[in-house]
Amino acid sequence: MVPRVTATPAALALIDKLAAQHGPLMFHQSGGCCDGSSPMCYPRGEFLVGDSDVQLGEIGGAPFYISRPQFEYWKHTQLIIDVVEGRGGMFSLENPEGLRFLTRSRLFEDAEWAEIAAEDARLGR
Template structure:
């Protein structure tokens, strides 16, 4: 059985990631927990945002690691994150800000089968 993907990106998000990688080099993402920039996916040059034991690696989008705080993940672990792009100003610390667009997190519930597979992984 294939691993359940916890985070995906739309074609528009993948295209933006490629543009940003061409400008800034390797990137990373962290799902903001709602402080200064609300709850939005934040894009940084790889290594610029310090990841610690309190962060969970959800997967990769566009070849870039995507993290979330462990506490926030406990609330969202039953959903798949789908990273998209919309017009407008996003987080002031996120690299896409000058592009006139922002990353946006959409979500969908895992199927019962996917959620069971995730629970089996957690219990290993």
């Protein structure tokens, strides 16, 4: 199964660094007005996920969630989490590092999408 979310080596290195400092992590991509392209990184359990969130997968051992409206908009794409210079979201753990996580994306190929659509149907997504 092709993953819905992946991370670049730079993002994985930052995840490892943050996990060493803060313990297990989690990510949430809200699509809000202020940090829409920046997933937020939290200590695991610090952000409450609910019925309006979908877990896309894991990156660097950290679960990655997205709001259901964003999932509907991006369900045909693979999210690729990268790192760029700059300040992260105000409450995101990478903020003091001078780096921020950034979401890039690519459309799934037809064969990938067929596999994913079958799995989504099985899971009731």
